[in-house]
Amino acid sequence: NILNFESLVATKASRIREAAGTEALIADFGMRRAQGIAALQASRAAIIGGFNSTSNVAAALLFGLEATGTMAHSWIQSFQDELTAFRKYASLYEDHCVLLVDTYDTLNCGVPNAIRVAKELEARGKKLLAIRLDSGDLTYLSRKARKMLDEAGLDYVAIIASNQLDEWIIRSLKEQGAGITSFGVGTKLVTGHPDAALDGVYKISESNGRPVMKLSENIQKMTLPGKKNILRFINGDGKFGGDAIVMEEEDGPMDEFYHPLFPEKKKNVKEFSFERLLCPVMVEGEMRISKVPVQEIAAYARSRMRILDDSHKRFENPHVYKVGISKKLMNLRDAVKKEIQRKYRKQK
Numbered sequence: 001n002i003l004n005f006e007s008l009v010a011t012k013a014s015r016i017r018e019a020a021g022t023e024a025l026i027a028d029f030g031m032r033r034a035q036g037i038a039a040l041q042a043s044r045a046a047i048i049g050g051f052n053s054t055s056n057v058a059a060a061l062l063f064g065l066e067a068t069g070t071m072a073h074s075w076i077q078s079f080q081d082e083l084t085a086f087r088k089y090a091s092l093y094e095d096h097c098v099l100l101v102d103t104y105d106t107l108n109c110g111v112p113n114a115i116r117v118a119k120e121l122e123a124r125g126k127k128l129l130a131i132r133l134d135s136g137d138l139t140y141l142s143r144k145a146r147k148m149l150d151e152a153g154l155d156y157v158a159i160i161a162s163n164q165l166d167e168w169i170i171r172s173l174k175e176q177g178a179g180i181t182s183f184g185v186g187t188k189l190v191t192g193h194p195d196a197a198l199d200g201v202y203k204i205s206e207s208n209g210r211p212v213m214k215l216s217e218n219i220q221k222m223t224l225p226g227k228k229n230i231l232r233f234i235n236g237d238g239k240f241g242g243d244a245i246v247m248e249e250e251d252g253p254m255d256e257f258y259h260p261l262f263p264e265k266k267k268n269v270k271e272f273s274f275e276r277l278l279c280p281v282m283v284e285g286e287m288r289i290s291k292v293p294v295q296e297i298a299a300y301a302r303s304r305m306r307i308l309d310d311s312h313k314r315f316e317n318p319h320v321y322k323v324g325i326s327k328k329l330m331n332l333r334d335a336v337k338k339e340i341q342r343k344y345r346k347q348k
Contacts, residue, residue: 005038006045008198012167012189013049014305018313019167021174025182027068028054029162030190042190048298055184063294070098070132070160070184082109086117090128094121098130098160101145106136111145115152130158130182138163139178146179158182166193167315213336219261224329225336233272239309241272242322247329251276257324267322 013028020026028046031039031054043059053068054060060067071089079085082104090097099117101110111131118128131149133141138161149157161173162184173180187193203214203223211225227248235241244257252274259265280288311319325333 002041004198004200006041006048007200008192008195009042009045009190010049010301011198012192013046013051014301015167015315016165016170016183016185016189017050019171019174019315020183023181025053025158026051027182027184028056028189029184029186031056031059031186033187034190039190044294046189047294048301050298050302051185065294070130071100073100073103073134076100076103083113083116086113087120090117090121094124094126097121097126097128098132099128100132100134102133102135102141106133106141107144107148111148114157115148115154118152118154118157128154128157130160132160132162132184133180134162138180139173139176142173142179143177160184162186164188171315211332211336213333213340215337215340222333222337224260224325224333226329226332228278228329230277231274232277233269233274234307235272237309238307240307240321241269242267242324243277244269244324244326245329246326247332250326250328254326257326258330260325260330263330267324 013026016026028043028051030042030046034042039056040059040062043054043056043065044063046054047063047065053066055067055069057067059065071085075089076082076085079088086099089099097117099110099114101114104110114128114131121128131145133145142159142161145159149155149159158181159179160182161178161180164187165183165185166188170183170185192198204212205223205225206212206227211227213225214221214223216222224245228245229248229250231244231246231250231252231254233241233244242257244254245260246252246254246257253270253272255270256266256268282288305313308321309319312321
């Protein structure tokens with residue numbers, strides 16, 4: 001459950017980061033949309049995938065994440081008017097004040113009232129951190145709001161956007177020149193939209209030193225037997241060049257690896273360097289690795305993503321990253337498969 005769900009959300013977060021660029025601030029706003037306690041896992045995975053912070057205070061406390069957030073429309077609606085609501089909020093959070101400007105009319109009262117409160121904060125030696133747009137034409141509104149803020153001498157005030165954002169919408173906003181520097185992403189992050197689930201499964205591959213596998217009429221559901229490792233190859237440009245699933249005792253180098261379903265398809269890696277990816281995590285019920293802070297995991301993920309060629313990160317028609325198996329593993333798979341088929345044919 002943890003591996004599947006967090007991998008799904010971290011992947012979505014990584015795609016959103018790719019679209020937003022390295023400079024944008026991105027916050028996880030998804031707690032209300034996640035499935036119960038999964039909101040905690042989603043916040044952790046979002047940070048690993050490249051987000052800066054989360055509005056989930058419980059997750060921030062549990063995992064040592066940066067907590068962030070803005071006011072809600074309900075805050076503004078609970079006051080007699082918008083300006084009073086802004087002023088009260090600014091008095092409570094004068095060092096971290098973000099004003100939501102779209103409750104009634106973004107350009108005619110929301111932004112003007114935010115500018116007024118920003119000037120009042122300046123008079124107290126404080127600064128308005130940002131305004132947030134949560135509806136409407138985000139490109140149009142952000143451009144207009146940016147112009148109004150700049151003309152008021154508030155070029156330091158950032159503009160945050162939210163409202164059903166994902167990597168596609170964020171990329172479009174940037175291409176249109178929207179005046180947005182920060183994003184709050186919720187629903188489509190924590191649900192992994194449009195992929196509702198990541199179908200990782202647990203299958204045993206070795207029992208007491210004996211290689212085992214699952215057979216299926218669907219060849220794609222057959223498993224690979226034996227104790228294994230993964231070799232990741234690095235090409236001459238210093239980029240990841242493909243992964244080979246190999247037997248544990250295989251340590252490279254190797255000339256080529258094979259497509260698991262179509263052995264006539266193979267990738268030449270003779271000139272590539274490589275690294276082994278897997279190490280023991282738990283042995284006989286005892287942890288063999290130390291617990292790592294989420295921020296360290298996120299930094300490692302970022303460093304690895306930089307080594308992945310941009311062609312694999314395209315949203316449209318990405319270049320397929322090659323993953324295959326070694327000749328030795330292929331031979332073992334075929335041998336175990338034949339042994340199982342022979343055994344159960346006899347029983348019939």
